[in-house]
Amino acid sequence: MGKFPGQHSRPPDTDTSLRLAAPLQSCGRTGDLRLGRRLHARLVLSGAAAASAFLTNHLITMYSHCADVTSALRLFHAMPRPNLVSWTTLISGLAQNSMHGDALTAFASMRRAGLAPTQFALSSAARAAAALAAPLLGAQLHCVGVRIGFDSELFVASNLADMYFKSGLLAEACRVFDQMPHKDAVAWTALIDGYAKNGSLEKAALAFRAMKREGLVGADQHVFCTVLSASGGLKDAWLGRTIHSSVIKAGFQLEVAVRNALTDMYANAADMEDAARVLRIDPQGWTVVSATSLIDGYIETERVEEALRIFIELRRQGVEPNEFTFSSMIKGCAMQALLEQGAQLHAQLIKTNIISDSFVGSTLLDMYGKCGLISLSIQLFNEIEHHTDIAWNALINVLAQHGHGREAVQAFDRMTSSGIRPNHITFVSLLTACSHSGLVDEGLKYFNSMKDAHGIEPKEEHYSCIIDMYGRAGRLDEAEKFIHEMPVKPNAYGWCSLLGACRMRGNKELGEVAAKNIMELEPDNTGVHVSLSGIYASLGQWEDVKAVRKLMWDSRIKKLPGFSWVDANNKTHVFASEDWSHPQQEKIYKKLEELYERIKEEGYVPDTRFLPCNLDNAAKERILRYHSERIAVAFALISMPATKPIIVKKNLRICVDCHSALKFISKVESRDIIVRDNSRFHHFGKGRCSCEDYW
DNA sequence: GTAGGGTTAG
Numbered sequence: 274m275g276k277f278p279g280q281h282s283r284p285p286d287t288d289t290s291l292r293l294a295a296p297l298q299s300c301g302r303t304g305d306l307r308l309g310r311r312l313h314a315r316l317v318l319s320g321a322a323a324a325s326a327f328l329t330n331h332l333i334t335m336y337s338h339c340a341d342v343t344s345a346l347r348l349f350h351a352m353p354r355p356n357l358v359s360w361t362t363l364i365s366g367l368a369q370n371s372m373h374g375d376a377l378t379a380f381a382s383m384r385r386a387g388l389a390p391t392q393f394a395l396s397s398a399a400r401a402a403a404a405l406a407a408p409l410l411g412a413q414l415h416c417v418g419v420r421i422g423f424d425s426e427l428f429v430a431s432n433l434a435d436m437y438f439k440s441g442l443l444a445e446a447c448r449v450f451d452q453m454p455h456k457d458a459v460a461w462t463a464l465i466d467g468y469a470k471n472g473s474l475e476k477a478a479l480a481f482r483a484m485k486r487e488g489l490v491g492a493d494q495h496v497f498c499t500v501l502s503a504s505g506g507l508k509d510a511w512l513g514r515t516i517h518s519s520v521i522k523a524g525f526q527l528e529v530a531v532r533n534a535l536t537d538m539y540a541n542a543a544d545m546e547d548a549a550r551v552l553r554i555d556p557q558g559w560t561v562v563s564a565t566s567l568i569d570g571y572i573e574t575e576r577v578e579e580a581l582r583i584f585i586e587l588r589r590q591g592v593e594p595n596e597f598t599f600s601s602m603i604k605g606c607a608m609q610a611l612l613e614q615g616a617q618l619h620a621q622l623i624k625t626n627i628i629s630d631s632f633v634g635s636t637l638l639d640m641y642g643k644c645g646l647i648s649l650s651i652q653l654f655n656e657i658e659h660h661t662d663i664a665w666n667a668l669i670n671v672l673a674q675h676g677h678g679r680e681a682v683q684a685f686d687r688m689t690s691s692g693i694r695p696n697h698i699t700f701v702s703l704l705t706a707c708s709h710s711g712l713v714d715e716g717l718k719y720f721n722s723m724k725d726a727h728g729i730e731p732k733e734e735h736y737s738c739i740i741d742m743y744g745r746a747g748r749l750d751e752a753e754k755f756i757h758e759m760p761v762k763p764n765a766y767g768w769c770s771l772l773g774a775c776r777m778r779g780n781k782e783l784g785e786v787a788a789k790n791i792m793e794l795e796p797d798n799t800g801v802h803v804s805l806s807g808i809y810a811s812l813g814q815w816e817d818v819k820a821v822r823k824l825m826w827d828s829r830i831k832k833l834p835g836f837s838w839v840d841a842n843n844k845t846h847v848f849a850s851e852d853w854s855h856p857q858q859e860k861i862y863k864k865l866e867e868l869y870e871r872i873k874e875e876g877y878v879p880d881t882r883f884l885p886c887n888l889d890n891a892a893k894e895r896i897l898r899y900h901s902e903r904i905a906v907a908f909a910l911i912s913m914p915a916t917k918p919i920i921v922k923k924n925l926r927i928c929v930d931c932h933s934a935l936k937f938i939s940k941v942e943s944r945d946i947i948v949r950d951n952s953r954f955h956h957f958g959k960g961r962c963s964c965e966d967y968w
Numbered sequence: 969g970t971a972g973g974g975t976t977a978g
Contacts, residue, residue: 290969290970294969294970298970326970327970328970330970330971331970333970333971334970334971357971358970358971359971360971361970361971361972362970363971364971364972365971365972366971368972369972391971391972392972393972394971395972396972396973397971397972397973399973400972400973403973427973428972428973429973430973431973432972432973432974457973457974458974459973459974460973460974461974462973462974462975463974465974466974466975493975494975495974495975495976496974496975497975498974498975498976499974499975501975501976502975502976528976529976530975531975531976533975533977535976536976536977537977560976561977562976562977563976563977564977566976566977569977569978595977596978597977597978598977600977600978601977604978632978636978663978
């Protein structure tokens with residue numbers, strides 16, 4: 274009596290230690306921190322913990338597994354003589370809890386304390402270097418490994434290979450992998466995933482084949498997940514199907530992660546039927562991840578209504594959509610300019626705390642921008658608490674698409690001065706903004722600052738923006754010179770910009786060069802032939818026009834039909850050129866005729882330069898008068914209240930003549946008309962357009 | 969005796 278328990282207890286013997294350690298281990302496995310703390314308290318009272326490094330190491334492991342790093346660290350620092358396992362446990366615990374920098378520091382301290390790292394410590398440190406994508410530190414660890422003979426050990430080498438892959442050093446990674454005498458499923462996953470994440474999808478698929486051919490290791494669920502993701506990226510449903518059958522043979526088809534990967538693979542390969550089938554066979558109901566994959570697949574294939582169906586069904590099953598689900602859905606609304614549905618999703622988001630997610634906030638901002646409501650878009654940006662690079666990029670892009678070049682430049686300056694680093698996407702938007710507003714000098718200034726001031730190597734899309742910038746400004750000679758001096762070849766966008774500019778300026782020679790390059794890069798591009806024949810037509814070279822038409826006919830290339838969409842009375846109405854299928858066609862026709870007379874009185878002159886010469890003038894004017902965007906605007910004028918803005922969406926670029934006509938229509942009707950064509954927005958009002966005729 | 973790696977949605 275009167276003695277505190279353990280006051281005189283001796284260091285526990287081996288049997289006692291083992292007995293006490295077992296519950297700690299199982300507690301670490303389940304991650305039950307409360308139980309862990311109780312066990313800890315009991316050990317302190319018994320005096321066993323303080324006396325035994327062995328038990329303290331167990332406690333550190335337990336706390337690390339329960340994500341209580343503070344307690345683990347406190348225990349470690351209280352140890353009079355941490356042993357090899359103590360250090361190793363600490364380093365791995367820090368790495369497990371994503372404290373990668375601290376893990377590497379601890380590794381250095383361990384060596385300074387004169388202890389040779391174990392393979393366990395080395396592999397944990399390599400994992401930390403991989404997570405940080407720190408190839409210099411990683412290579413140092415590699416050297417340490419070589420010196421102490423652990424560089425080919427299974428765990429160390431897997432992590433080193435992973436580290437090199439995550440740092441983009443593929444050759445180094447492969448060298449480490451090839452030197453491994455023993456490779457298990459984890460090592461193969463690192464290889465396959467490494468290739469896939471670096472964009473070498475074919476090599477990822479080949480690595481999976483090599484693994485099967487070697488026949489030493491069976492694929493586990495992780496291997497299947499990675500290779501499915503790679504084959505989804507390849508958009509190769511046949512490869513995916515082969516792997517799917519292997520999945521079934523190996524019995525992994527009911528694993529949640531594998532099923533999600535399968536859904537995602539089929540969705541990426543645009544095989545939505547099979548993607549949906551994988552989801553339907555789920556015996557445990559849906560997970561938010563696989564349903565989101567399916568939704569995203571429908572959105573990417575522009576089947577927004579089906580995506581919406583899955584979304585509703587998901588909620589019916591009681592599964593809450595998360596930030597990924599919402600951003601996919603909102604992206605779909607943005608693509609199709611579905612303002613009503615987008616606003617409904619916004620309303621649902623306000624009820625959750627997901628709205629603070631910067632990705633979701635940015636997709637919302639983008640959606641309102643793409644629906645033409647730029648002021649709402651800017652307001653949303655201002656409501657986002659922390660402006661990440663994604664949010665800034667979205668804002669700059671919206672401003673660019675609406676032709677607000679100056680504001681885009683200002684936004685960029687605000688972004689950089691608030692300490693957010695621009696990335697290559699930022700520069701695509703910024704340069705587009707400059708290009709669309711004729712800010713050539715500013716655009717060049719920012720383009721030239723990319724590498725030196727921001728450490729971003731300009732890529733082909735940036736070079737193409739500059740081509741577009743010169744082209745829109747009519748500086749075709751400089752565009753041509755720029756192309757010759759570029760270190761990379763222009764992409765299709767660059768050549769299309771140049772072709773468009775050549776069409777506007779009637780430059781046949783350069784236009785033909787651009788057209789030839791587009792046909793090589795995008796054999797299915799239908800617009801090239803149309804633009805090219807437009808150049809010939811504007812120069813009156815009707816023989817060449819005929820030749821292009823014949824080429825189109827022979828190669829069965831059809832001109833992409835122009836469509837316009839307009840939302841009125843909660844319904845989306847679609848119109849084609851000379852389209853008289855709408856139930857209100859007679860009224861629309863009358864309105865168009867009336868508008869035509871009124872704008873002609875105001876000074877509108879039809880621009881028939883690009884139309885075939887074999888038509889008489891009346892026929893030419895008739896074609897222009899019934900372009901889809903004009904029918905859509907006429908319909909909106911007769912069916913919507915005068916207070917609502919008219920927002921028309923087009924799948925092609927607006928033609929010069931419609932652009933002129935809509936300016937006049939906005940004047941005679943005193944209405945704001947917003948047209949979103951496939952390259953940007955035009956806000957018509959009071960006889961002017963926001964693009965100031967610069968497009 | 970105690971410590972370790974890879975996987976599924978923007």
